[in-house]
Structures are given as structure tokens and as C-alpha cells.
Amino acid sequence: MSWIKPVKFIAKKLALSVVISATVVSFAQAEKIGFPEKEELKFGFIKLTDMAPIAIAYEQGYFEDEGLYVTIEAQANWKVLLNGVIDGTLDGAHMLAGQPIAATMGFGTKAHIITPISMDLNGNAITVSNDIWEQMKPHVPKQADGKPVHPIKADSLKPVVDSYIAKGKPFNMGMVFPVSTHNYELRYWLAAGGIHPGFYAPHKGDSSGQLEAQAMLSTVPPPQMPSTLEAGTIYGYCVGEPWNQQAVFKGIGVPVITDYEIWKNNPEKVFGLTADFAEKYPNTTIRLTRALIRAAMWLDENDNANRPAAVKILSQPNYVGADYDVIANSMTGTFEYEKGDKRAIPDFNVFFRYNATYPYYSDAIWYLTQMRRWGQISEHKSDDWYKDLAKKVYRPDIYEKAAQSLIDEKIVDAKDFPDFATETGFRAPQSDFIDNIMYDGTKPNAYIDSFKIGLKKEDKL
16 A cells, blocks of 8 residues: 655655755765655565564655655565566565565566665564474473473474375475575475475476475465465465464464574565666665665664564554564564463564675575575576676675765764675675584585585586
């Protein structure tokens, strides 16, 4: 649903025609960045809590500070959202990190999409139905108080899946989109527990992702996950919040693991726009990036002190529209697994700390390695191919201009950002994965070859 611009917007637009936005964009800023070439913008999002930076940039007036007059519109699903950005209906959007990469590569829809800023770390979980949880529990290690030991590995799900296979029944699970973080996280968790999640074979016209699968993954829009689980169409799913906590509140499912436990501080959503937009409107692109950086900082500052206020905003129907308590269950630093088993996870949602907003090339390359692992990239590619594609999509050059301008204006502190003079765009090798496999973004093919389940660099289906 599109928002009607408030009266203050109309007043400022009248002023624009006379004084060229002097009340909104200072001339000191304009000298360094330039006035926005396009001021009226429409951004899309999916009803998930990690769209928060867009909502906060709007509600806190950060977009208006940049001379940008933004309307925000919820989209029906990720495909509709992507198409809206490509055809210009939307100027930019809250996107799955895999969407700009896949589109630029030509998997599915072909279009050059970029991201000047990452939107968050973590924020997802895997939920199973109550019935599946009861079948898993005998295989899950327990604490002294009888509660499950976390993280819960897919090893405890494997006997359940095996029993379904033995009975000739498909074990169905949901994820939100073929190039979503959720798809790759669910696949990663399953494979680490010895459960094959299936291959894609686009060169054969097979986009099901279910070739050789032991667990059958299919696409379900995020808000529909709980009802689809309740209907018995799927036995579990991977999704962002608040749709895991919704299952707990409704008493229909149990979140068994968060993505923080699958890959600590994993990159999640990005803000995506076309390369043409960024080229045609460079000042506007820098300015919207500035607004989103400030919003991310507000969300994390003072040890998440602003989160209750953010939850109140997100619970509005024009944003996420779930109950305050459901959103707060994860957004304020806790997470409830089995009903009554609430645990502290202060980093379940991270928007700024740990350089969450910086668009690292190595983050993009991780997604590409998983696309290759599961067959969405049909053939072996060189390490340089992965790096070159990452650099076409992830644009730290735009981010650095935006951040440096904020630093120069003393709106933010340089210590809260990477050292732009020495930053390479590659994180140090990471090993905080549930299977303890090391990921080095500079060596994608070696990483692909390190997995027991999945295509190796030279394999072809």
C-alpha cells in the first residue's frame, strides 16, 4: 500500500521551486556531494523486520535531510519487487543479497543491479512443525535442566527425514526465494547434517532445485510461512522475522536454529537499485546511502536502546504489521525457541555494528559459491570470475563517498567505519560456521571443493 505524502512534504516541495531546497540540503553539503538529481523516490520492501533501516530513515527524517522525498511501498513477493526496480516502478528496494548478484549474472531475470549498502547481519531462523520437533527431540542433546543444547544441528533431523524417505513420503520445506539467503542457509544447515537439499540444473531447464534431493525445498512468501506450515503443506521453513516467532506465538511450530548459529554475523539483506540509476543520479545515490547509514546507526546505538521504538514503528500495518510482542521477541535482543525457552541473542538483528553496512566483495562471493555448489551456476568458473562479478554488483566506492561525507560533517565518527585507505573489500577468513569450514573470499573454488555435499568446481550435472 503506497503512502500519501504528508503536508510537510507538500510544503517543502513548494519551497523547492523557489529556494532550491536550501532548507533541506545545506550548500556546504552540496559543494561536496551535489544536490540530488532526483528528489521524489519510491522504495519497495517485503514485510520483514530487516526492512527497518528504510522505515527509520523515513520516520527519523534522514531522507528529508538529504533532500529526498520518499514513498515506501510493500511488495507482494521478491519477484514482484525485483521487477519493479528493473522496470523503474521502484527506484530502489530492500532486497535479498542474492538478487542483485543473480540478476547481474543472468540467473532468472537479466539486469545489472548494484548495491551501495548492506542492510543487516543475521535475522533469520529455521522453524519446524510441532510434530517434526517431537520426532527430532530424542536426537537432540539436552542441558542439565532438560532444555535443548544449542545450536541444534540437522543431524537430529536426519533420522526423521530418513523415515519419510523410507515410507516414500517427500519431506517438504519452505524457503523464500531461489536466490535468497534463506535458501542457502537452509541448504547449508541440512547438508552439514548429511541431508541432501537437491541441485538446480538451469542448463537442462530444471529450476526446481530438487534433483537428487532428500529434503524438497520450495518457495513460499515470508508472511505465508506460518499458515503453510499449519496447513501441513511444508514441515519446516527458513525465513526472517517475525515469521519464526509468529509460529511460536500461534503454537504451531518451533524455531530450532537461528542463522547466527549457522554462520555468525552472516550478511543478510541489501539495498538494491539499477546500475543505470546510480550512473544517472550519482548524488541521489550517495544521499540515499547516507540516510540508510544514519538509520542503521540509530537502530544499533546505545546497545540497541532504540529498538523498542523501532518495534513500535515496524508493527504498524504499513510496515511489517505483526503484533508488537511478536516483533519485539527477536528485535530487542532475545529469541524464543520452544515456547517458554527464551534466550538472549543480542546480535540476532545487527544493522550497523561489525561493519554491517559495508558492502564487502567477499559477502557477494559467498553467495556465488553457494549458487555454484547447488547448480545455479552450471559450470566451473575461475576465482577471478567470482571476484569480477562481485565488484560489478557490490559498490563500496559509493558507500565510502557517503560515509566519508558524513564523517567530514562530523555527523558520524570515523572509528565506526572500516579504514577506507586500506580496506580491500574482503573480510578476513571466517570459520564461525556450524560445520567449522573456513571461508576465504579470495579463494572461492577451494571453498567450493571443501564441502562433502554439493558440486565441486569441475562438476556438471
